[in-house]
Amino acid sequence: MVVTIDGPAASGKSSVAKGVAKALDIAFISSGLFYRAATYTALTRQWALGNDSICAALKQVDINLVPQGRENQMWLGEEDISEKLHSDLIDANVSLVAAKPCVRAWVYECLKQVEGSFVIEGRDMGTVVFPGAAYKFYLTARAPIRAQRRLSERNSNLQELTKAIQERDAKDAKQLTPSPEAIHIDSSDMTLQEVIDHILRFIQA
Numbered sequence: 705m706v707v708t709i710d711g712p713a714a715s716g717k718s719s720v721a722k723g724v725a726k727a728l729d730i731a732f733i734s735s736g737l738f739y740r741a742a743t744y745t746a747l748t749r750q751w752a753l754g755n756d757s758i759c760a761a762l763k764q765v766d767i768n769l770v771p772q773g774r775e776n777q778m779w780l781g782e783e784d785i786s787e788k789l790h791s792d793l794i795d796a797n798v799s800l801v802a803a804k805p806c807v808r809a810w811v812y813e814c815l816k817q818v819e820g821s822f823v824i825e826g827r828d829m830g831t832v833v834f835p836g837a838a839y840k841f842y843l844t845a846r847a848p849i850r851a852q853r854r855l856s857e858r859n860s861n862l863q864e865l866t867k868a869i870q871e872r873d874a875k876d877a878k879q880l881t882p883s884p885e886a887i888h889i890d891s892s893d894m895t896l897q898e899v900i901d902h903i904l905r906f907i908q909a
Contacts (some may be wrong), residue, residue, distance in 0.1 A: 705730065705821040707907070708830035710806040711843035712880060713795075713872045714850035715827035716891055716899065720843060722774040723900035728907070731771045733818060735826030735833070738811040739802040741742040741767050748800060753797055759806035769814070769823075795868065799875035802827075818852045827876060830883035839907050841880040843899070845892040849871070867896055 707728075709721045715823050718734055720875050724734035742762055745751075770777040801807055812833050815824070826833070832842035845853075851865035858865060873880070882888065887906060891899045 706834050706837040707823040707841070707903075708834055708837045708883075709823065709825040709837045709841045709903075710841055710880075710882060711763065711825075711831050712850070712887065713733065714854040715843045716850075716853065716896065717843055719896055720891075720899050721823045721825040722902065723896065724903050724907075726774055727904055728821075730825060731820060731822035732767070732774050733815070733822050733824040734735075734776050734777070735815055735824055735829055736890070737769060737776055737778050737786075737789060738767070738814055739798050739807070740794050741780065741785060741882055742807060743794050743801045744785055744789055744799045744809075745780060747793065747797065748884075750766075753800050754760045756804065756806065757802065759804060759810065762807065762810055767814075782801065790857060792860060792868075793827050795858070795872070799872055800875065808832075827880055828848045830886050831881060835883070839903075840886040841903055841906075842886040844888070844890055849892045887896055 707724060709717050712718050720807055722732050729830055745762070745765055745767065746753055746758055751761055755788050762873050768779045770779065777784055778789060779785065822909050823833065829838055847869050851869050855862055860868065887897060889902060
């Protein structure tokens with residue numbers, strides 16, 4: 705069984721997906737970590753983010769996702785880079801990297817190797833990577849709400865975060881077309897548990 709949860713930045717996809725995966729006792733996969741790992745690798749190795757050469761370079765490095773319960777570890781060779789992938793610098797550059805079709809193709813190929821049952825969150829999991837998923841959801845929330853939720857994770861202030869999220873939405877627009885079968889959920893006025901319960905009720909029904 706595959707459950708996809710797509711949506712814009714900071715919409716709570718990871719937290720919701722982890723909760724759903726725990727309730728269903730299946731794995732949780734964060735597709736966005738591949739894009740963040742690619743961005744981190746490009747920045748630390750001083751690759752040109754806007755150049756197509758990044759695609760060939762990615763094929764020469766060893767980037768792997770390892771599910772650990774409800775968490776995911778990202779490895780670059782023998783280095784665990786998981787804790788380095790959530791920063792303002794990565795946030796500001798990941799859309800530029802993810803916009804490249806060859807980078808997305810690389811991520812899709814990595815994800816399609818995942819076996820078993822799992823809940824996966826991302827931008828276009830239900831439309832491109834797993835179009836045959838048993839259950840598809842599209843999670844969103846108003847930009848100021850998403851910024852407020854992310855405030856504790858970043859060094860920016862609320863105004864800067866709101867602007868950054870709106871800019872990220874504009875960059876990600878091409879990847880944010882929901883699957884026609886997806887159940888839309890606006891979590892602006894819902895708690896995390898309410899969103900999880902809503903999804904579980906739909907699946908169990």
